[in-house]
Amino acid sequence: MNPNPSTQAGRRQIARNARSYGYWDIPASPGRCRQLQVDCPLCRERVSAAWESGKTRTALLDAAMEDHLLRDCEHGPQQQ
Template sequence: MNPATKTGRRQLARRARQFGYFDIPASPGQWRRYQVNCPLCTEQVSAAWESGTTHTALLDAAMDEHLLRDCEHGHQQ
């Protein structure tokens, strides 16, 4: 699973979801959020709820962004 490739990032996102994700209910003045742990650096990656988008798509997009920009073992290295 290579975070430098799109296929590798998809595999890592799928792997992260296999270990479970957190569904954080909305509190007053905030949106509902989904959170998953990065399998490479164990950092929590979160995504805000968007109407018409599945939680799987939200988590995968958030993980892809994390691997591209924030992960210490991700693409930028």
């Protein structure tokens, strides 16, 4: 059963699914901050989150994925 991106529980499940396939932790380079990236399981677009101290990787990746689903994903609730 596919999670529904229109519901909060569905978006959480999609974020967990995305993390289960792994993520990228890209170190800071001159002029750029450290980035965390994960692939959206619905549209395969790479979603990025800037590193913030005091937040866990899970929280950052989940927030970035939820934002992506609500705003950018071609399979998100705005498209239904």
